Amino acid sequence: DGGITQSPKYLFRKEGQNVTLSCEQNLNHDAMYWYRQDPGQGLRLIYYSQIVNDFQKGDIAEGYSVSREKKESFPLTVTSAQKNPTAFYLCASSGRLRSNEQFFGPGTRLTVL
Amino acid sequence: QQQVKQSPQSLIVQKGGISIINCAYENTAFDYFPWYQQFPGKGPALLIAIRPDVSEKKEGRFTISFNKSAKQFSLHIMDSQPGDSATYFCAAIYLRTGGGNKLTFGTGTQLKVEL
Numbered sequence: 219d220g221g222i223t224q225s226p227k228y229l230f231r232k233e234g235q236n237v238t239l240s241c242e243q244n245l246n247h248d249a250m251y252w253y254r255q256d257p258g259q260g261l262r263l264i265y266y267s268q269i270v271n272d273f274q275k276g277d278i279a280e281g282y283s284v285s286r287e288k289k290e291s292f293p294l295t296v297t298s299a300q301k302n303p304t305a306f307y308l309c310a311s312s313g314r315l316r317s318n319e320q321f322f323g324p325g326t327r328l329t330v331l
Numbered sequence: 332q333q334q335v336k337q338s339p340q341s342l343i344v345q346k347g348g349i350s351i352i353n354c355a356y357e358n359t360a361f362d363y364f365p366w367y368q369q370f371p372g373k374g375p376a377l378l379i380a381i382r383p384d385v386s387e388k389k390e391g392r393f394t395i396s397f398n399k400s401a402k403q404f405s406l407h408i409m410d411s412q413p414g415d416s417a418t419y420f421c422a423a424i425y426l427r428t429g430g431g432n433k434l435t436f437g438t439g440t441q442l443k444v445e446l
Binding site: 222249251258259260261262263266276308310312318319320321322323324325327 | 337340363365367372373374375376377380420424426432433434436437438439
């Protein structure tokens with residue numbers, strides 16, 4: 219059963235704590251992405267990675283960090299420097315042959331108390 | 332700076348009616364325009380997409396109309412059904428070799444289809 223998995227579905231953290239969101243894909247896709255979704259603002263790109271051990275900042279990278287040590291995995295860390303971290307976080311991936319099609323995971327809803 | 336503007340923000344349509352969502356873009360380098368459908372608590376799913384060299388694409392009840400000169404494109408849902416109730420996002424992308432293409436999303440339209 220191929221796809222993208224994100225865990226956990228819901229995450230609660232205290233203000234000032236770093237938290238890491240998991241994203242795993244078994245689609246053999248080269249590129250992976252992290253988006254943030256807020257009501258009324260659509261999806262905004264945080265970071266993306268075209269290949270293992272390489273990643274680039276998106277439009278709203280401040281306060282976030284990522285790593286890409288394996289092709290299948292692209293974890294996102296929300297640091298204490300992110301001023302407003304409460305949001306719905308979506309991970310996506312795309313393959314080399316049909317790079318225009320991004321497939322999304324089910325998302326993680328992060329609430330910072 | 333919002334490069335893809337979407338309207339309306341919300342839409343209520345009667346069952347069997349036509350739902351129309353509009354988007355406008357600014358960057359003429361965009362060369363692929365997908366629409367995504369998102370149900371509450373789920374990730375978006377690709378619904379239909381169009382390239383700027385065609386003016387219309389139809390898949391079942393879903394049609395994209397594209398006006399390159401006006402830099403506008405729209406989604407039409409014919410015979411709208413309650414199961415179509417979801418949030419719809421238009422998006423734009425410019426394709427580059429090697430993948431890692433960045434999607435720019437509109438702000439979304441919350442569609443409700445009433446019985």
